Amino acid sequence: xxxxxxxxxxxxxxQAADEVINLVKQKNDAVICFAxxxxxxxxxxxxxxxxxxxxxxxxxxxxxxLDEWVGISPDNSGSCRFFFYENLFKxxxxxxxxxxxxxxxxxxxxxxxxxxDNVVAEKRGIDLMIVGIGINxxxxxxxxxxxxxxxxxxxxxxxxxxxxxxxxxxxxxxxAQGITLGLDxxxxxxxxxxxxxxxxxxxxxxxxxxxxxxxxxxxxxMQKHKNxxxxxxxxxxxxx
Ligand code: GLP
Numbered sequence: 001x002x003x004x005x006x007x008x009x010x011x012x013x014x015q016a017a018d019e020v021i022n023l024v025k026q027k028n029d030a031v032i033c034f035a036x037x038x039x040x041x042x043x044x045x046x047x048x049x050x051x052x053x054x055x056x057x058x059x060x061x062x063x064x065x066l067d068e069w070v071g072i073s074p075d076n077s078g079s080c081r082f083f084f085y086e087n088l089f090k091x092x093x094x095x096x097x098x099x100x101x102x103x104x105x106x107x108x109x110x111x112x113x114x115x116x117d118n119v120v121a122e123k124r125g126i127d128l129m130i131v132g133i134g135i136n137x138x139x140x141x142x143x144x145x146x147x148x149x150x151x152x153x154x155x156x157x158x159x160x161x162x163x164x165x166x167x168x169x170x171x172x173x174x175x176a177q178g179i180t181l182g183l184d185x186x187x188x189x190x191x192x193x194x195x196x197x198x199x200x201x202x203x204x205x206x207x208x209x210x211x212x213x214x215x216x217x218x219x220x221x222m223q224k225h226k227n228x229x230x231x232x233x234x235x236x237x238x239x240x
Contacts, residue, residue, distance in 0.1 A: 001228040003209060005237040009197045012233045013042030016130060016195055021050045023128050024061060030127045031120075033064040033181065035140060036083035037168075039132040039195050044087040051092060058092045062123055064116070065101035066131060067140040069165065070154060070177035072104050078169035079104060102152075102179045109179055113152035116181065126189040133196050135204050136160050137217040139186065141178030144216045150182030183221055194222050197233040205232055206239040 006012040020043070023030045034040060051058060065080055074081045081101050089099055100119045106112040120126060131139050136158060138144065143158045154177050157165070162175040186192055196205050208219035209230055222228045 001209070001223050001225055001230065003230045003232065003237075003240075005240075006231065006233050008233050009042055012195065012197055012231055014046050016040070016043040016193060016231055017046030017050055019128065019191075019193060020047050020130070021054065021056055024056055024058060027127065028057060029060040029062070031062045031064065031123045031125065033066055033126045033129040033185075033189065034084070034088070035066040035131045036080040037132045039197060040130060041083075041087060043130065043195070047088065048091040058094060059098070061094075061098060062119075063089070063094065063099050064119065064126065064181070065099075066129070067178055067180035068102040068104045069175055070104055070109065070179050072173070072175075074104070076169070076173075078165075078173060083168075104179065109154040109177075112179060113154065116152045117185075120181075120185060126185065127191065129186060129189040129192045131186070131192065131194050133194055133201060133204055133208065133219045134161060135164060135200065137204050137208055137219045139183070139194070139219050139221075141180035142183050142186075142218040144218060146183070146215065146218060148183040148187070148215060148218070148221055151184050152179070152181050154179045183218060187221065187225060191227045191229070192222065192225050193229045193231050194219060195231045196236040199235045199238065201232075201236045202239045205230070205236050210240060 068080045072079045157178050165175050213220040213223050
Protein backbone atom coordinates (compact mmCIF):
# COMPACT_ATOMS: atom_id res chain seq x y z
CA UNK A 1 0.00 0.00 0.00
CA UNK A 2 1.24 3.46 -0.88
CA UNK A 3 0.03 6.73 0.64
CA UNK A 4 -0.09 9.88 -1.50
CA UNK A 5 -0.83 13.23 0.13
CA UNK A 6 -2.20 16.06 -2.00
CA UNK A 7 -2.47 19.76 -1.19
CA UNK A 8 -6.24 19.97 -1.14
CA UNK A 9 -9.49 18.34 -2.23
CA UNK A 10 -9.29 19.64 -5.77
CA UNK A 11 -5.79 18.28 -6.36
CA UNK A 12 -6.81 14.95 -4.79
CA UNK A 13 -9.87 14.78 -7.04
CA UNK A 14 -7.86 15.60 -10.17
CA GLN A 15 -5.27 12.92 -9.42
CA ALA A 16 -7.94 10.27 -8.83
CA ALA A 17 -9.67 11.33 -12.05
CA ASP A 18 -6.35 10.98 -13.91
CA GLU A 19 -6.12 7.39 -12.71
CA VAL A 20 -9.46 6.63 -14.33
CA ILE A 21 -8.71 8.55 -17.52
CA ASN A 22 -5.27 6.92 -17.93
CA LEU A 23 -6.73 3.46 -17.32
CA VAL A 24 -9.40 3.94 -19.99
CA LYS A 25 -6.78 5.28 -22.44
CA GLN A 26 -4.77 2.08 -21.96
CA LYS A 27 -7.72 -0.32 -21.71
CA ASN A 28 -10.88 0.91 -23.37
CA ASP A 29 -12.98 -1.92 -21.89
CA ALA A 30 -11.83 -1.30 -18.32
CA VAL A 31 -14.01 -2.47 -15.43
CA ILE A 32 -14.27 0.31 -12.87
CA CYS A 33 -15.97 0.21 -9.49
CA PHE A 34 -16.88 3.43 -7.71
CA ALA A 35 -18.20 4.47 -4.35
CA UNK A 36 -20.67 7.31 -4.25
CA UNK A 37 -20.69 9.94 -1.49
CA UNK A 38 -19.14 13.33 -0.93
CA UNK A 39 -15.53 12.21 -1.33
CA UNK A 40 -15.65 11.02 -4.99
CA UNK A 41 -17.87 13.87 -6.20
CA UNK A 42 -14.91 16.03 -7.28
CA UNK A 43 -13.33 13.00 -8.96
CA UNK A 44 -16.49 12.41 -11.00
CA UNK A 45 -16.56 16.07 -12.04
CA UNK A 46 -12.92 15.96 -13.14
CA UNK A 47 -13.47 12.70 -15.05
CA UNK A 48 -16.30 14.32 -16.98
CA UNK A 49 -14.24 17.46 -17.72
CA UNK A 50 -11.19 15.51 -18.82
CA UNK A 51 -13.23 13.01 -20.85
CA UNK A 52 -14.68 15.91 -22.81
CA UNK A 53 -11.49 17.89 -23.40
CA UNK A 54 -9.40 14.79 -24.14
CA UNK A 55 -12.23 13.06 -26.04
CA UNK A 56 -11.99 9.82 -24.05
CA UNK A 57 -14.30 7.05 -25.20
CA UNK A 58 -16.04 5.39 -22.26
CA UNK A 59 -18.47 3.43 -24.40
CA UNK A 60 -16.74 0.06 -23.86
CA UNK A 61 -16.12 0.43 -20.12
CA UNK A 62 -18.14 -1.21 -17.41
CA UNK A 63 -19.10 0.59 -14.19
CA UNK A 64 -19.96 -1.24 -11.00
CA UNK A 65 -21.51 0.55 -8.03
CA LEU A 66 -19.86 -0.33 -4.74
CA ASP A 67 -22.92 -0.19 -2.53
CA GLU A 68 -26.48 1.00 -2.02
CA TRP A 69 -28.95 1.87 0.73
CA VAL A 70 -31.50 -0.98 0.85
CA GLY A 71 -35.11 0.14 0.34
CA ILE A 72 -34.24 3.59 -1.01
CA SER A 73 -35.87 4.31 -4.34
CA PRO A 74 -33.68 5.13 -7.37
CA ASP A 75 -35.34 8.53 -7.78
CA ASN A 76 -34.39 9.54 -4.24
CA SER A 77 -31.52 12.04 -4.60
CA GLY A 78 -29.76 10.40 -1.64
CA SER A 79 -29.47 7.02 -3.33
CA CYS A 80 -26.12 5.93 -4.73
CA ARG A 81 -27.83 5.20 -8.06
CA PHE A 82 -29.04 8.80 -8.31
CA PHE A 83 -25.54 10.07 -7.53
CA PHE A 84 -23.95 7.94 -10.25
CA TYR A 85 -26.47 8.85 -12.95
CA GLU A 86 -26.29 12.59 -12.22
CA ASN A 87 -22.53 12.88 -11.79
CA LEU A 88 -21.10 10.24 -14.09
CA PHE A 89 -23.39 8.18 -16.30
CA LYS A 90 -25.53 10.94 -17.82
CA UNK A 91 -22.62 13.36 -18.44
CA UNK A 92 -20.54 10.54 -19.98
CA UNK A 93 -23.58 9.35 -21.97
CA UNK A 94 -23.11 5.82 -20.77
CA UNK A 95 -25.54 3.11 -21.86
CA UNK A 96 -27.46 1.06 -19.29
CA UNK A 97 -25.73 -2.08 -20.59
CA UNK A 98 -22.43 -0.73 -19.21
CA UNK A 99 -23.81 -0.03 -15.76
CA UNK A 100 -24.08 -2.54 -12.92
CA UNK A 101 -25.73 -1.29 -9.74
CA UNK A 102 -27.44 -3.09 -6.88
CA UNK A 103 -31.23 -2.85 -7.01
CA UNK A 104 -32.08 -1.37 -3.61
CA UNK A 105 -35.73 -2.39 -4.00
CA UNK A 106 -35.08 -6.05 -4.89
CA UNK A 107 -37.14 -8.47 -2.80
CA UNK A 108 -34.40 -11.10 -2.95
CA UNK A 109 -31.22 -9.33 -1.80
CA UNK A 110 -29.23 -12.53 -1.84
CA UNK A 111 -30.03 -12.94 -5.52
CA UNK A 112 -28.93 -9.32 -6.13
CA UNK A 113 -25.62 -10.14 -4.49
CA UNK A 114 -25.04 -13.29 -6.55
CA UNK A 115 -25.90 -11.35 -9.72
CA UNK A 116 -23.24 -8.76 -8.85
CA ASP A 117 -20.67 -11.45 -8.03
CA ASN A 118 -21.40 -13.04 -11.41
CA VAL A 119 -20.87 -9.70 -13.18
CA VAL A 120 -17.45 -9.35 -11.57
CA ALA A 121 -16.55 -12.95 -12.48
CA GLU A 122 -17.79 -12.68 -16.08
CA LYS A 123 -15.79 -9.49 -16.57
CA ARG A 124 -12.70 -11.22 -15.18
CA GLY A 125 -12.38 -8.91 -12.23
CA ILE A 126 -12.31 -5.23 -11.44
CA ASP A 127 -9.45 -3.18 -12.91
CA LEU A 128 -9.81 -0.19 -10.63
CA MET A 129 -11.82 0.38 -7.50
CA ILE A 130 -12.17 3.90 -6.05
CA VAL A 131 -13.57 3.84 -2.53
CA GLY A 132 -14.14 6.20 0.37
CA ILE A 133 -13.98 5.60 4.10
CA GLY A 134 -16.64 6.08 6.75
CA ILE A 135 -15.71 7.64 10.09
CA ASN A 136 -16.10 4.20 11.70
CA UNK A 137 -13.63 2.75 9.19
CA UNK A 138 -16.10 1.14 6.81
CA UNK A 139 -15.52 0.77 3.10
CA UNK A 140 -18.75 0.54 1.14
CA UNK A 141 -21.00 -1.01 3.76
CA UNK A 142 -18.32 -3.30 5.16
CA UNK A 143 -18.95 -2.32 8.74
CA UNK A 144 -16.54 -2.94 11.67
CA UNK A 145 -16.34 -6.60 12.63
CA UNK A 146 -17.38 -7.96 9.26
CA UNK A 147 -15.78 -11.07 7.72
CA UNK A 148 -13.19 -9.79 5.17
CA UNK A 149 -13.65 -12.90 3.02
CA UNK A 150 -17.18 -12.06 1.89
CA UNK A 151 -18.22 -11.35 -1.67
CA UNK A 152 -21.39 -9.24 -2.04
CA UNK A 153 -23.89 -9.23 0.82
CA UNK A 154 -26.57 -7.24 2.64
CA UNK A 155 -25.90 -6.03 6.16
CA UNK A 156 -27.67 -4.29 9.05
CA UNK A 157 -26.06 -0.87 9.29
CA UNK A 158 -24.33 0.43 12.38
CA UNK A 159 -26.02 3.28 14.21
CA UNK A 160 -23.26 5.74 13.25
CA UNK A 161 -23.65 4.84 9.55
CA UNK A 162 -27.41 5.45 9.73
CA UNK A 163 -26.82 8.78 11.47
CA UNK A 164 -23.99 10.02 9.21
CA UNK A 165 -25.90 8.78 6.13
CA UNK A 166 -28.64 11.33 6.76
CA UNK A 167 -26.37 13.93 5.12
CA UNK A 168 -27.22 12.53 1.68
CA UNK A 169 -30.99 12.91 2.08
CA UNK A 170 -33.21 15.98 1.94
CA UNK A 171 -35.36 14.86 4.91
CA UNK A 172 -35.04 12.42 7.82
CA UNK A 173 -34.82 8.98 6.20
CA UNK A 174 -35.05 5.56 7.75
CA UNK A 175 -31.89 3.65 6.89
CA ALA A 176 -31.65 0.08 8.11
CA GLN A 177 -29.61 -2.05 5.73
CA GLY A 178 -26.96 -1.66 3.08
CA ILE A 179 -25.98 -3.90 0.18
CA THR A 180 -22.32 -3.90 -0.75
CA LEU A 181 -19.44 -5.55 -2.50
CA GLY A 182 -17.49 -7.34 0.21
CA LEU A 183 -13.82 -6.94 1.01
CA ASP A 184 -12.95 -10.07 -0.96
CA UNK A 185 -13.83 -8.11 -4.11
CA UNK A 186 -11.64 -5.25 -2.93
CA UNK A 187 -8.67 -7.53 -2.27
CA UNK A 188 -9.11 -9.13 -5.71
CA UNK A 189 -9.34 -5.84 -7.58
CA UNK A 190 -6.27 -5.20 -9.70
CA UNK A 191 -5.89 -1.72 -8.22
CA UNK A 192 -7.66 0.04 -5.35
CA UNK A 193 -7.57 3.71 -4.40
CA UNK A 194 -9.03 4.71 -1.06
CA UNK A 195 -9.75 8.45 -0.96
CA UNK A 196 -10.33 10.74 1.99
CA UNK A 197 -10.33 14.46 2.54
CA UNK A 198 -10.85 16.88 5.39
CA UNK A 199 -10.05 17.01 9.11
CA UNK A 200 -13.06 14.83 9.99
CA UNK A 201 -11.33 11.84 8.33
CA UNK A 202 -7.88 12.38 9.89
CA UNK A 203 -8.48 10.16 12.94
CA UNK A 204 -9.88 7.21 10.99
CA UNK A 205 -7.14 7.52 8.36
CA UNK A 206 -4.51 7.29 11.08
CA UNK A 207 -6.16 4.18 12.54
CA UNK A 208 -6.63 2.55 9.15
CA UNK A 209 -3.13 2.99 7.82
CA UNK A 210 -0.84 3.36 10.83
CA UNK A 211 -2.31 0.85 13.27
CA UNK A 212 -2.70 -2.93 13.01
CA UNK A 213 -4.88 -4.64 10.42
CA UNK A 214 -8.06 -5.70 12.18
CA UNK A 215 -11.63 -6.60 11.27
CA UNK A 216 -12.73 -3.86 13.68
CA UNK A 217 -11.24 -1.34 11.25
CA UNK A 218 -12.28 -2.67 7.81
CA UNK A 219 -10.27 -0.05 5.89
CA UNK A 220 -7.06 -1.31 7.50
CA UNK A 221 -7.22 -4.21 5.00
CA MET A 222 -5.84 -1.71 2.48
CA GLN A 223 -2.43 -2.25 4.12
CA LYS A 224 -2.45 -5.78 2.68
CA HIS A 225 -3.43 -4.88 -0.88
CA LYS A 226 -0.47 -5.33 -3.24
CA ASN A 227 -1.64 -2.54 -5.53
CA UNK A 228 -3.46 -0.41 -2.98
CA UNK A 229 -3.18 3.37 -2.74
CA UNK A 230 -4.46 5.85 -0.20
CA UNK A 231 -5.06 9.28 -1.73
CA UNK A 232 -5.62 11.93 0.93
CA UNK A 233 -5.44 15.69 1.25
CA UNK A 234 -3.25 17.47 3.81
CA UNK A 235 -6.12 17.78 6.28
CA UNK A 236 -6.92 14.06 6.25
CA UNK A 237 -3.16 13.39 6.59
CA UNK A 238 -2.75 15.79 9.52
CA UNK A 239 -2.43 13.08 12.21
CA UNK A 240 0.01 10.85 10.32
C1 GLP B 1 -20.96 5.84 3.08
C2 GLP B 1 -20.85 4.82 1.94
C3 GLP B 1 -19.43 4.60 1.50
C4 GLP B 1 -18.72 5.93 1.47
C5 GLP B 1 -18.54 6.38 2.91
C6 GLP B 1 -17.92 7.76 3.01
O1 GLP B 1 -21.73 5.34 4.12
N1 GLP B 1 -21.47 3.57 2.21
O2 GLP B 1 -19.39 3.95 0.25
O3 GLP B 1 -17.46 5.79 0.86
O4 GLP B 1 -19.74 6.30 3.65
O5 GLP B 1 -18.77 8.74 2.49
P1 GLP B 1 -18.33 10.23 2.19
O6 GLP B 1 -17.43 10.18 1.02
O7 GLP B 1 -19.63 10.94 1.88
O8 GLP B 1 -17.66 10.73 3.41
